[in-house]
Amino acid sequence: MPIEWQRLYAHRAAGMRASDIREILKVTAQPDIISLAGGLPAPELFPVDEYRRAFEWVLESDGAVALQYGPSEGYRPLRTYLARRLSGFGIQCTADDILITNGSQQALDLIGKILLDPGDAVMLEKPTYLGALQAFNQYQASYALVPMDDDGMQVDQAERLLAESAATGRRIKFIYAIPNFQNPTGRSLSLARRRQLVDLAAHYGVPIVEDDPYGELRYEGEHLPSLKSLDPSGCVIYLGTFSKILAPGLRLGWAVASPAAMEVLLHGKQPADLHTGMIQQMATCEVTRQDGFVEGRVERIKAFYKERRDAMLQALDEHFPMEAHFTRPAGGMFVWAELPTDVDTRELLVEAVQQKVAFVPGQGFHLDNSGANTMRLNFSNVPPDQIREGVRRLGTAIQRRLRGQAAETRATV
Amino acid sequence: MPIEWQRLYAHRAAGMRASDIREILKVTAQPDIISLAGGLPAPELFPVDEYRRAFEWVLESDGAVALQYGPSEGYRPLRTYLARRLSGFGIQCTADDILITNGSQQALDLIGKILLDPGDAVMLEKPTYLGALQAFNQYQASYALVPMDDDGMQVDQAERLLAESAATGRRIKFIYAIPNFQNPTGRSLSLARRRQLVDLAAHYGVPIVEDDPYGELRYEGEHLPSLKSLDPSGCVIYLGTFSKILAPGLRLGWAVASPAAMEVLLHGKQPADLHTGMIQQMATCEVTRQDGFVEGRVERIKAFYKERRDAMLQALDEHFPMEAHFTRPAGGMFVWAELPTDVDTRELLVEAVQQKVAFVPGQGFHLDNSGANTMRLNFSNVPPDQIREGVRRLGTAIQRRLRGQAAETRATV
Numbered sequence: 001m002p003i004e005w006q007r008l009y010a011h012r013a014a015g016m017r018a019s020d021i022r023e024i025l026k027v028t029a030q031p032d033i034i035s036l037a038g039g040l041p042a043p044e045l046f047p048v049d050e051y052r053r054a055f056e057w058v059l060e061s062d063g064a065v066a067l068q069y070g071p072s073e074g075y076r077p078l079r080t081y082l083a084r085r086l087s088g089f090g091i092q093c094t095a096d097d098i099l100i101t102n103g104s105q106q107a108l109d110l111i112g113k114i115l116l117d118p119g120d121a122v123m124l125e126k127p128t129y130l131g132a133l134q135a136f137n138q139y140q141a142s143y144a145l146v147p148m149d150d151d152g153m154q155v156d157q158a159e160r161l162l163a164e165s166a167a168t169g170r171r172i173k174f175i176y177a178i179p180n181f182q183n184p185t186g187r188s189l190s191l192a193r194r195r196q197l198v199d200l201a202a203h204y205g206v207p208i209v210e211d212d213p214y215g216e217l218r219y220e221g222e223h224l225p226s227l228k229s230l231d232p233s234g235c236v237i238y239l240g241t242f243s244k245i246l247a248p249g250l251r252l253g254w255a256v257a258s259p260a261a262m263e264v265l266l267h268g269k270q271p272a273d274l275h276t277g278m279i280q281q282m283a284t285c286e287v288t289r290q291d292g293f294v295e296g297r298v299e300r301i302k303a304f305y306k307e308r309r310d311a312m313l314q315a316l317d318e319h320f321p322m323e324a325h326f327t328r329p330a331g332g333m334f335v336w337a338e339l340p341t342d343v344d345t346r347e348l349l350v351e352a353v354q355q356k357v358a359f360v361p362g363q364g365f366h367l368d369n370s371g372a373n374t375m376r377l378n379f380s381n382v383p384p385d386q387i388r389e390g391v392r393r394l395g396t397a398i399q400r401r402l403r404g405q406a407a408e409t410r411a412t413v
Numbered sequence: 414m415p416i417e418w419q420r421l422y423a424h425r426a427a428g429m430r431a432s433d434i435r436e437i438l439k440v441t442a443q444p445d446i447i448s449l450a451g452g453l454p455a456p457e458l459f460p461v462d463e464y465r466r467a468f469e470w471v472l473e474s475d476g477a478v479a480l481q482y483g484p485s486e487g488y489r490p491l492r493t494y495l496a497r498r499l500s501g502f503g504i505q506c507t508a509d510d511i512l513i514t515n516g517s518q519q520a521l522d523l524i525g526k527i528l529l530d531p532g533d534a535v536m537l538e539k540p541t542y543l544g545a546l547q548a549f550n551q552y553q554a555s556y557a558l559v560p561m562d563d564d565g566m567q568v569d570q571a572e573r574l575l576a577e578s579a580a581t582g583r584r585i586k587f588i589y590a591i592p593n594f595q596n597p598t599g600r601s602l603s604l605a606r607r608r609q610l611v612d613l614a615a616h617y618g619v620p621i622v623e624d625d626p627y628g629e630l631r632y633e634g635e636h637l638p639s640l641k642s643l644d645p646s647g648c649v650i651y652l653g654t655f656s657k658i659l660a661p662g663l664r665l666g667w668a669v670a671s672p673a674a675m676e677v678l679l680h681g682k683q684p685a686d687l688h689t690g691m692i693q694q695m696a697t698c699e700v701t702r703q704d705g706f707v708e709g710r711v712e713r714i715k716a717f718y719k720e721r722r723d724a725m726l727q728a729l730d731e732h733f734p735m736e737a738h739f740t741r742p743a744g745g746m747f748v749w750a751e752l753p754t755d756v757d758t759r760e761l762l763v764e765a766v767q768q769k770v771a772f773v774p775g776q777g778f779h780l781d782n783s784g785a786n787t788m789r790l791n792f793s794n795v796p797p798d799q800i801r802e803g804v805r806r807l808g809t810a811i812q813r814r815l816r817g818q819a820a821e822t823r824a825t826v
Contacts, residue, residue, distance in 0.1 A: 002648075051476070059465040113551065117425075134683060233416070251690040258416075273515035274544070
């Protein structure tokens with residue numbers, strides 16, 4: 001009998017499918033397309049020389065350790081470095097509170113694995129990060145969606161949903177939030193709402209998973225404290241990553257959690273892959289040892305991305321129609337645009353690709369089929385002149401659609 | 414309300430706990446203990462210089478790619494290399510049939526994730542690899558245990574269980590097998606049984622997951638074809654790893670599967686960690702480019718481990734009591750011993766550690782509480798003189814227990 005794979009898959013496999021973004025990225029990877037679709041850091045800023053020296057040093061001085069199996073928790077000196085660094089951001093923790101993961105994505109997978117039974121709900125910002133949805137979908141999550149405004153997640157709405165959940169018995173297992181320069185919107189949660197959200201979580205006994213890949217990439221305004229740093233009760237699991245401040249190709253992230261949560265995260269990490277590769281942890285630790293290097297690198301990235309963000313916002317002001325709204329993110333890698341409601345951005349994408357420019361249509365970030373007129377624009381991985389040209393082409397395509405629709409309306413009337 | 418983590422965990426978390434071996438290894442990591450407990454390759458044989466040059470080359474020539482996000486499938490030139498190499502072992506495949514994973518362990522996790530609903534059964538050799546049990550336990554697997562003899566899994570028994578399963582509707586989702594120099598027993602599946610098992614799988618439409626970390630480490634006798642190479646129907650998912658032939662600290666393994674299975678494995682890989690780190694894939698690809706290097710390295714490892722295996726078998730002949738049985742593996746990293754049934758190896762371990770020698774008690778590999786008198790002994794990571802001394806001390810401890818029990822019996826009588 002041939003293997004009937006479709007009949008063998010677990011129920012959870014039904015929720016697992018290729019990321020829409022990855023499919024779009026394949027189409028738009030042609031070199032003559034200006035892609036505002038991706039979410040990649042600028043490779044110009046990768047510390048290539050520093051890593052070259054670091055790998056060399058690690059292999060010369062400690063090759064047998066670097067190439068051997070290592071602890072599931074991660075390389076201790078790297079965890080010690082992270083604990084010290086995070087304390088500088090007000091997150092009081094020790095190496096014991098830190099688990100090294102293969103990027104934040106693995107932490108999202110582990111959290112879904114240890115917390116989600118089929119049907120359990122996750123509270124999410126709407127729209128939110130697709131990778132988180134992919135991770136939670138695997139465990140057959142349901143979702144409680146909280147709308148956003150320019151101050152981020154509307155925490156009053158979150159409170160209403162938590163109260164309902166407590167009353168109806170529908171279990172909200174955790175709140176997933178990206179408080180800084182959120183993917184996809186670029187919005188940040190205001191300080192008042194941060195305090196409110198942490199209080200809420202403690203009040204209802206519902207943990208928060210704080211995903212903070214972009215927190216250090218602030219181009220203006222004051223640093224806002226992380227939820228974790230406002231959390232005396234240990235209800236926040238904080239996720240960080242080297243992907244946006246050093247390089248993503250190493251796949252190095254970390255989770256900070258209270259001991260009770262850490263123990264079970266670790267029980268999820270072991271069967272997942274035993275441990276994260278030693279050599280990339282040791283080389284990264286070596287890179288961080290150079291006094292002030294990471295801080296200097298972050299400053300360079302900020303100056304570099306700020307120029308690109310400014311170019312994008314200026315071009316949007318110039319080329320997008322008056323009826324379009326877009327965020328003015330104070331940091332991160334993305335701008336979010338809302339077009340007039342009669343523009344479907346998936347249809348727009350087809351036309352845009354003909355004009356050799358790409359973006360990510362926003363509906364997939366929403367979960368409730370809303371957002372058909374929204375789009376995500378990346379500025380971190382595109383030079384300013386290309387950003388200007390790309391936005392100009394997009395503006396033209398949008399105008400054409402709006403005029404076309406106007407003409408159609410006239411024709412119909 | 415404080416977070417009541419215990420109440421939040423998913424049902425599957427109940428099946429997730431720290432590996433017993435890891436706990437034992439912590440105790441026995443003291444430098445004055447001769448540890449036959451681990452399962453580590455010998456670090457003396459890691460290609461440290463080659464990796465130093467490879468990382469340098471990759472970062473010099475292609476740093477922006479090595480440090481950037483990469484494809485979920487893995488680095489294509491590495492997959493192409495593997496496809497060519499595997500074809501040399503009779504496994505006909507192309508790069509498209511190969512998924513790069515973080516060691517084989519991640520492949521086991523992905524397979525559990527895509528195939529196992531709670532209660533679904535996995536057919537296993539008894540005893541089997543603990544990491545596989547950990548991976549499948551996460552997905553609340555049940556097990557159908559197939560006893561082994563010196564020719565490996567008793568495939569007649571496997572057939573009986575499959576026939577029962579087909580009759581009773583208890584779903585056996587896949588067969589997990591380590592045909593070469595199995596962990597923990599060191600046993601290999603005979604050629605006749607390999608053919609029989611593949612036929613069986615095709616007949617019942619039940620896939621085989623063939624885990625082959627040790628297949629190349631054969632110290633005598635003829636290479637036996639892998640199940641995958643005997644499988645015309647695509648029912649075998651083959652798992653390989655660089656951990657035992659180059660180095661484990663990079664966490665690089667691979668899965669070979671037919672297109673239908675590959676698609677869903679990939680859907681499991683993306684949310685797990687987006688992709689395996691680019692730089693370690695590119696550096697490994699560079700190491701493999703040196704003509705004949707991997708083959709030469711495998712030859713060195715074989716000569717090195719053969720000496721250690723011989724030292725262990727000789728010492729076991731000399732120091733273990735006549736009533737003890739042990740395997741004489743033709744390859745791999747482990748010898749398996751069965752002591753007289755009245756010796757509990759967990760109790761023996763306490764005494765052994767006092768005598769500064771450690772091993773892994775075998776009961777944990779069994780799942781049905783049998784095997785209390787069994788033990789796993791590793792020879793790959795211990796120099797021959799230490800092996801001899803360690804086995805001598807173990808022999809003494811066993812003799813003392815046997816004499817003690819004899820004395821006790823006399824006293825009782």
